[in-house]
Amino acid sequence: MNAIEIKNLTKIYIKKRLIRNKKFLAVNNLSFDVAEGEIFGFLGPNGSGKTTTIKTLLGLLFPTAGECFIFGEKVPSLASLSKIGYLPEIPYLYKYLTAREILLLYGSVSGISENVLKNRIDEVLEIVKLKTEKDTRLGEFSKGMLQRVGVAQAIIHQPQLLILDEPFTGLDPLGLKDMRDIILSLREEGKTVFFSSHIISEAEKICSRVAIIYKGKLLRIVKIKEIKPNTLEDIFISEIKQAERV
Numbered sequence: 418m419n420a421i422e423i424k425n426l427t428k429i430y431i432k433k434r435l436i437r438n439k440k441f442l443a444v445n446n447l448s449f450d451v452a453e454g455e456i457f458g459f460l461g462p463n464g465s466g467k468t469t470t471i472k473t474l475l476g477l478l479f480p481t482a483g484e485c486f487i488f489g490e491k492v493p494s495l496a497s498l499s500k501i502g503y504l505p506e507i508p509y510l511y512k513y514l515t516a517r518e519i520l521l522l523y524g525s526v527s528g529i530s531e532n533v534l535k536n537r538i539d540e541v542l543e544i545v546k547l548k549t550e551k552d553t554r555l556g557e558f559s560k561g562m563l564q565r566v567g568v569a570q571a572i573i574h575q576p577q578l579l580i581l582d583e584p585f586t587g588l589d590p591l592g593l594k595d596m597r598d599i600i601l602s603l604r605e606e607g608k609t610v611f612f613s614s615h616i617i618s619e620a621e622k623i624c625s626r627v628a629i630i631y632k633g634k635l636l637r638i639v640k641i642k643e644i645k646p647n648t649l650e651d652i653f654i655s656e657i658k659q660a661e662r663v
Contacts, residue, residue: 418489420578420609421451421474426483428469428633443469445633446483451611453488453577456604458620458627459613460653466633467613468506471582475503487578502571506583508563512556516547516566519555520573527574534573541569545599561592568599572608579603581612585619597623621649629653631660 428444444466451457461467472478474485476493487497510519517538524534542548545565550558555566564584571579584596600610600623614620620627621641627649629636636656644652 418453419450419486420453420455420488421457421611422486422489423450423470423474424448424484424486426470426473426485427481428466428473428478429481443633444473444480447630447633447635448483449628449635449638451609453609454604454607455626456600456610456624457612458624459611459630460615460617460620460627461613461630462615462657464632465630467630468582469633470630471580471613474580475501500577502574502576502579504564504567504571504579504581504584506586508567508570510555510563510566510570513554515552515554516542516558516569517551519566520569523570524573529574537573537575541572544572544602545569546595559592561588561595564588564592564596565599568596572603577607577609579608579610579612581610583614584612585614585616593619617650617653618647621647629656631657634660636660 426444426447430441430443432439432441447470459467459470469478473480474487474492476498485492488500490497490500514522520538520541521534524537529537539548542551545568547562547565547569550562555563558566585593588596597619603610624641626641627639629639639649639652641649
C-alpha cells in the first residue's frame with residue numbers, strides 16, 4: 418500500500434480585488450505516490466507549491482480539483498489525519514516549558530494515557546537525542562535542538578507517516594547530521610517520511626526518490642540509486658531552467 422497518493426491535485430487561490438479578482442495557480446494537476454516505508458523528498462524553489470501541497474495532505478486546505486489519500490484513506494478524514502505526524506517549517510513551541518513538559522502537553526492533546534505517555538516521552542527524547550536535556554527550558558535550546566523537539570512532538574502519538582516541512586532549514590552542519598540521523602532511524606522503525614526541502618544535497622543523502630516541482634507542476638521523479646553520486650543538484654537546476662524556458 419502507498420503511504421501517500423496524490424491524484425490530479427490542483428489548487429487555485431483567488432485574490433479579491435476591487436475591479437476584478439485575480440486567480441493564482443499554486444498547484445497544477447499534480448500526481449505522484451509515496452511508498453510505505455520510503456523516505457521521499459519534495460523539492461522545489463520557494464513558491465513552487467510545496468507548502469500548499471502539504472497543507473492539502475493535512476486537510477488544512479481544500480483542493481480546487483483532484484484528491485489525496487493517506488494509506489488509502491481519503492483526505493480530509495479523521496482516519497487519514499490520525500496516521501500523520503507533522504513538523505511545520507517554523508514549529509510553535511512554548512519557550513518557557515521544558516522538553517518533557519511540551520511533549521506531555523502534545524501527548525495529552527493526542528489522547529495518550531498518562532501512564533503510557535511517561536514512557537513514550539522518554540522513548541522519543543532518546544530518538545531525537547535530547548534525553549539528557551529533557552528538563553531544560555526550550556528558551557535555552559539552539560535552532561537544531563528546537564527542530565528535534567518539533568520532530569519529537571510529531572512522533573509522540575506513533576504515527577505511520579511523518580510530514581516534515583523544510584526540516585533542514587537554518588541548521589548548522591552538526592544540526593544537519595542530527596536531523597539526517599533521526600529521519601533514517603525513523604525509517605528503520607518502519608515509518609514513512611515525506612519532507613519538503615530546497616537543500617538538495619540533504620535530500621540526495623537520505624531519500625530513495627524525490628519529486629521536483631516548479632510553479633505547482635511536477636517536472637520529474639528521480640530515483641536516487643539510478644543517478645551518479647552528487648548529481649541531484651545539477652539535475653534539479655537543469656529541470657528548473659528548462660521549465661523556465663517553456
